[in-house]
Amino acid sequence: MNHFFGRTGARFICCFNSFHFSLTLNTRKFSHFSGNIESGSWRSMEGLVRCSANCAPLTPISFLERAAKAYRDRTSVVYGSLKYTWGETHERCLRLASALTQLGISPGDVVAVLAPNVPAMHELHFAVPMSGAVLCTLNIRYDSSMLSTLLKHSEAKIIFVDYQLLEIAQGALQLFAKTDTKPPLLVLISEADGQCPIDNITSNTYEYESLLRNGQNGFQVRRPVSEWDPISLNYTSGTTSRPKGVVYSHRGAYLNSLATVLLHGIGSMRVYLWTVPMFHCNGWCLIWGLAAQGGTNICLRKVTPRSIFDSIVLQNVTHMGGAPTVLNMVVNSPDSDKKPLPHKVEVMTGGSPPPPQILSKMEELGFSVSHLYGLTETYGPGTSCLWKPEWDSLPLAERSKLKARQGVQHLGLEDVDIRDPVTMESVPADGKTMGEIMFRGNTVMSGYLKDLKATEEAFRGGWFRSGDLAVKHSDNYIEVKDRLKDIVISGGENISTVEVETVLFSHPAILEAAVVARPDDHWGQTPCAFVKLKEGYDHVSAQEIIKFCRDNLPHYMAPRTVIFEDLPKTATGKVQKFILRERAKAMGGLS
Known part of the structure; x- marks a missing residue:
């Protein structure tokens, strides 16, 4: 390609x-x-023809249409006491798509949504593309200023807003008054019982369920003319810089949905607990993927350890996902929140590499964790550590180390490799030589919206450049070591912050940890650890943690600075290291 x-x-x-x-x-x-x-x-070859009988644009819309036939009476969505079947979900999405066209939505228009994991968020992932429009899911932690900026950048015509986030959305729309740009229409998503405790609704605001009732069940779906048509617009999480708009195609979403289902081992009619934000990479494309398998979506407005354990027991959950911070929250939750699991629950985790200690504790609780790797630009998951049966007999510590790897590419990608970013040569599979992780294939983004320069740079050399550093082992499994921006260069030595963080997590007092570079007058940079302690461990000192690291790492890799504070995170649970880098830089250089 x-x-x-x-x-x-x-x-x-x-x-x-x-x-x-x-x-x-x-x-x-x-x-x-x-x-x-x-x-x-x-x-x-004589006698061959390409026509509608043997060729149709790939689109996840077809997953819902099939689910309405094959799984019509099976439960599609559970949210508290609210339940829908796949037949009902299909009908609701048709009505919603119809209502969107009645509001003037045309093919190619952008429709935004600001909402947690509620049924409306699930339905919009089908209804918006069924209307021919492009879905833009927005981070629920954005403030009014950022929300306004992204609505203008995306040129969204409509924004659906959960009632708990209405004030933020209204603040964003008010900022439009200072410009010549027309603000999008606002559709308010009420709570599932139809009650909405909001009084200050303007005449230019619609209500979700009322809008849906006005739609037609017999709506003719506006299918993509080309499978390369955009289906969604995802803004990057902002962990390293200002968010960029990543465009997904119907083709990429279709292929990544199936690939992620295979990665996660989701068979027919499984039950999935939504602890991954649906706005993040369209829920790793699993919103569409679960429809392909007739699965049940268990929606949670707020994710807590108690709600996770309760949902698993009450709803017979078989699969769930989450960032390493969610896993950390589960293993460190009080015993009063935990419940014995009725069966092993498959967990797919992404983001920064989870510490082996967390993986071990999750396994002890009855979870089976698989670690995947990907970016917003790769539709979420791109690789996974495919488990080999011969590893089952290994000690728990060894199994956890293997599971912390990122493995190989999924079936939707052409290739994933570790390459020298300058020469573009593949690094040796020695488990030591670091290079940049690069992707190529059908589940790589179409480009950054309105940012040609960034798109060209990302695809320079014919590969998508991730900005992440990794090694390649002899079995071709990759292992992420750091982001290019996060690596600490101390006295000419490259220090992987991930390796330092793994040691920090093994300290019994540490709940969360992140390592960044701090300026040093002699070494250039030294590791600086930001740490959050577990309850009851306030007596632990910085010197004790530094000594612990020196006992378990080469001396030069151990942090010279330890700061105790809460770690800033995105809504997907990723630590915002760019904020920590600025704090470390503001401390000045060590001498």
């Missing part, structure tokens, strides 16, 4: 061999395939 990007005005043009796909922002329209799409050696 070859990538190149050009721009005319505010248009992206992406060329995949002879396939051309463009995103025009000024008109909000998406053009489709052009050029000779019938080129290929198959044309030389």
